[in-house]
Amino acid sequence: MSENMKRIVIEPVTRVEGHGKVSILLDEQNKVKQARLHIVEFRGFEKFIQGRPYWEVPVLVQRLCGICPVSHHLAAAKAMDRIVGGENLTPTAEKMRRLCHYGQVLQSHVLHFFHLCSPDLLFGFDADPAIRNIIGVINKFPELAVQGVMMRKYGQEIIKATAGKKIHGTGAIPGGVNKNLSIEERDSLLKDLDQMMEWGKGAVKVAKDYTMENFDMVAPFGTFDSNHMSLIREDGAMDLYDGKLRAIDPEGNKIFDHVDVQKYTDYLLEEVKDWSYMKFPFIKSIGPEKGWYRVGPLSRINTCDFIDTPEAEKERKEFMALTDGKPNQITLAYHWTRMIEALHAIEKINELLHDSDLQGTDLVVTGKRREETVAMLEAPRGTLIHHYRVNKDDQVEMANLIVSTTNNNTAMNASVTKVAEDHLSGVEITEGLLNHIEVAIRAYDPCLSCATHAMGQMPLIISLFDHEGKLIDKKTKE
Numbered sequence: 097m098s099e100n101m102k103r104i105v106i107e108p109v110t111r112v113e114g115h116g117k118v119s120i121l122l123d124e125q126n127k128v129k130q131a132r133l134h135i136v137e138f139r140g141f142e143k144f145i146q147g148r149p150y151w152e153v154p155v156l157v158q159r160l161c162g163i164c165p166v167s168h169h170l171a172a173a174k175a176m177d178r179i180v181g182g183e184n185l186t187p188t189a190e191k192m193r194r195l196c197h198y199g200q201v202l203q204s205h206v207l208h209f210f211h212l213c214s215p216d217l218l219f220g221f222d223a224d225p226a227i228r229n230i231i232g233v234i235n236k237f238p239e240l241a242v243q244g245v246m247m248r249k250y251g252q253e254i255i256k257a258t259a260g261k262k263i264h265g266t267g268a269i270p271g272g273v274n275k276n277l278s279i280e281e282r283d284s285l286l287k288d289l290d291q292m293m294e295w296g297k298g299a300v301k302v303a304k305d306y307t308m309e310n311f312d313m314v315a316p317f318g319t320f321d322s323n324h325m326s327l328i329r330e331d332g333a334m335d336l337y338d339g340k341l342r343a344i345d346p347e348g349n350k351i352f353d354h355v356d357v358q359k360y361t362d363y364l365l366e367e368v369k370d371w372s373y374m375k376f377p378f379i380k381s382i383g384p385e386k387g388w389y390r391v392g393p394l395s396r397i398n399t400c401d402f403i404d405t406p407e408a409e410k411e412r413k414e415f416m417a418l419t420d421g422k423p424n425q426i427t428l429a430y431h432w433t434r435m436i437e438a439l440h441a442i443e444k445i446n447e448l449l450h451d452s453d454l455q456g457t458d459l460v461v462t463g464k465r466r467e468e469t470v471a472m473l474e475a476p477r478g479t480l481i482h483h484y485r486v487n488k489d490d491q492v493e494m495a496n497l498i499v500s501t502t503n504n505n506t507a508m509n510a511s512v513t514k515v516a517e518d519h520l521s522g523v524e525i526t527e528g529l530l531n532h533i534e535v536a537i538r539a540y541d542p543c544l545s546c547a548t549h550a551m552g553q554m555p556l557i558i559s560l561f562d563h564e565g566k567l568i569d570k571k572t573k574e
Contacts, residue, residue, distance in 0.1 A: 100124055104520075109133070109534050112212070112542050118533055120516050131516040133509050133537060134372050142495040150179050150486045154268055157482070157497070163207070164543055165264050166200035166255055167475035168497075170337070171482040173268035174471035179486050181463025182271025188456030189272035192258050194337050195448045196267060197473065198441040199254025201336060202247065202292075204476035205393075205438040208541045209299065210244025213431060216535050217306050222528030240302070243295050247438075250285075250292055254445060257281040272460035279455065286449050293407075293446070296439040300411050303432040316518070318427040318511035318536035321346035323379065323388070324395035325503070327474050330354070332401030334440070336474040342399050343379060343389060348423050351379060357472045360481060366498065376505050377498060388506035391478025392540060393433035398423040403436075405443035411436045427511050430539045437476075475500045477541050501542045511536040 100123065107117035121130040145156050154172040158165035170193055177183040185193070215228045218237060227236075234241040252262040257277060259265025267273050307314050323346065327339035341355040341363065352363055367376040367384045378387035389395070397416070403409040415432060418424060448454065468485045478500030485494040501508075515536040519529060 101129065102126070106530050106533060109537055112534075112538055116537075116542075118512055118537075120520065120533075122520070126520075128513070128516045128520055131509070131513040131533075132371060133505075133512050142497055145492050145495055147491050149490050150176050150484070150492060151270055151490075153484065153492060153495075154270070155264070155266055157495075158264055160497075160499075161543055162263055164200065164204055164475055164477070166196055166259065167473065167480055167500075168482075169259065169265065170197055170268055171471050171473050171475075171480050172484075173270065174338075174473065175469045175482045175484050176270035177272075178466050178469040178471070179484070180270045181465055182461040184461060184463075185272055186456065186458045186461060187453040188276055189459055189461075191448055191451055191453050192273045192276060193268055195277070195445065195454065196255055196258035196265075197337050198444045198448070199251045199258065201251075201476050202438055202441040202445070203249075203251025203255070204541075205434045205441070206244050206247040206251070206299065208476075208538075209303070209431060209434055209438075210240065210247075212541075213538055214240070214244070216531070216538070217302075217431070221532050221535050222526075225527055225531075228531075243298070247292060247295055247299070250288055251441075254285060257285065269460065271462050274459065276456055276459065277454040282449055282454065285445075289442070289446050289449070292442050293439075296435075296442045297407065300432070300435040300439055303435040304411075304414075307426075307429060307432050314428045315426055318515045318539065319425055320427075320510055320514055321425050322390050322507055322510070323351060323382075324398045324423060325379075325389045325391055326396040326399045326479055327357075327472060328354075328400050329404075333404045334396055334400040334402070336396075336437075336441075338473065341472070341479075344399055344423060346423060346425065348398075348421075351381070357481075358470045360470060360472070360483075364498075372505070374502050374505050375498070377503055378506070389503070390507045391500055391503040392430060392476075393437050394424065394427075394430045395478065396474060397433045397436065403440055405440050405447075407443055408436050408440035411439065427536060427539050430541070434476075434541070477501055477543055478503050499543070501540070504540050504542065508537055508540050508542060511539070 102122040104120040105117060109116050109118060117134050119132050119134060120128060123129050141157060141160055145153060148156060153176055154169050157172045158169040160168050211230050214233055215230065218233060219228045255265060256262045259267035267275060323343055325341065325343040327335055328342045329335040329339050341357060342353045343351040345351055355363055363380055364377055365380045367378060369376060378384045379389060397412055403412050415436065470483045472479060472481050480500050481498035483496040484492055487493050512533055515533050519532045
């Protein structure tokens with residue numbers, strides 16, 4: 097750091113999954129010269145699963161996270177399907193996994209929206225932190241708070257019925273699943289579907305109304321042009337469980353399309369920087385400077401041609417009409433698109449629960465053995481990549497996990513920089529100002545615990561130094 101620079105540190109970023117910090121450098125005129133989101137803890141899953149038998153991997157790697165374990169469980173299971181030659185799953189196995197995945201998408205999206213983000217949207221970014229939290233939401237908007245809890249509970253019940261447990265289940269195994277869905281389980285889940293559909297539509301309305309009623313503030317907040325990437329189905333539809341890769345530029349032109357996930361290394365590379373333990377992926381043909389991209393709900397809505405469920409498709413069309421069908425780059429629109437996907441997940445759950453294949457008994461297939469495998473799915477936070485190599489003794493030799501938040505790494509840093517440049521002024525530190533920066537990060541629903549780990553209490557400590565390196569202000573939030 098230059099001796100003429102002042103440094104502000106936000107550590108940790110709050111109301112996200114996991115721990116990270118933000119550092120902001122100001123010059124003598126208090127203009128932002130640099131803003132970075134740092135991932136400062138090392139997790140090491142890619143290393144310590146080496147030597148483990150491949151059939152343990154779907155259960156092991158989901159310990160990366162307690163919020164999105166289903167995503168890692170299913171991605172690893174999809175990868176190990178190919179190891180045993182069982183990638184062509186039986187209808188029962190594929191539909192059980194899809195049902196589990198839609199339950200995961202629903203519970204994760206509503207957890208983030210109602211519990212972590214709604215305090216900012218309902219009370220304002222600068223509101224008193226004593227009320228700008230989930231307890232404040234419960235006190236002032238009790239019906240909305242109950243809705244969020246019950247929608248998440250429903251998603252968790254879907255996961256329990258398909259994976260055996262709400263967290264860290266064991267339902268997916270190489271080549272298939274280890275259980276089907278009983279009639280009793282099905283009927284128990286069906287009885288709440290109408291309520292879920294009503295609440296799902298209401299959640300979209302909350303996010304949509306917030307965006308449109310505050311459009312002048314929302315539109316520029318942490319917003320910039322970017323590339324977008326996601327999986328899409330053969331016909332161009334959104335597919336959260338399977339598909340091929342599509343990337344588009346800021347104008348909507350396809351950079352690549354229908355790329356076989358097994359060949360992802362021909363199209364994507366990862367950059368390493370010395371100030372973060374999280375890597376920085378980019379599109380190989382463009383390069384690291386301009387080849388980075390966004391993933392997640394906003395990107396999936398931008399890249400897909402349509403959604404194959406009627407209510408979510410109606411909402412997608414309304415959302416895309418804002419930009420006349422061009423990619424929507426509004427960072428805070430992640431909330432709107434996240435709720436469109438939650439509604440889509442409810443519609444897919446409805447379809448699957450009425451499918452008799454879920455009661456089938458043909459659960460596992462095997463075929464030609466392989467030694468290297470790649471699997472992808474669309475986790476709630478974006479495209480998730482699992483890449484493994486397994487030796488002839490059935491032991492994992494190599495693992496590379498590019499998690500959704502890693503794919504968004506450069507984008508999150510760009511949003512942090514944009515908000516810091518637009519809103520940081522003067523030397524006085526205000527909690528509301530700092531929260532603006534965190535709001536931009538929370539838009540991406542980052543799951544930092546997929547790459548980091550911390551134990552114990554981590555208070556927020558912000559220190560401001562003058563150009564001579566002297567401490568001139570310090571605040572702590574427990």
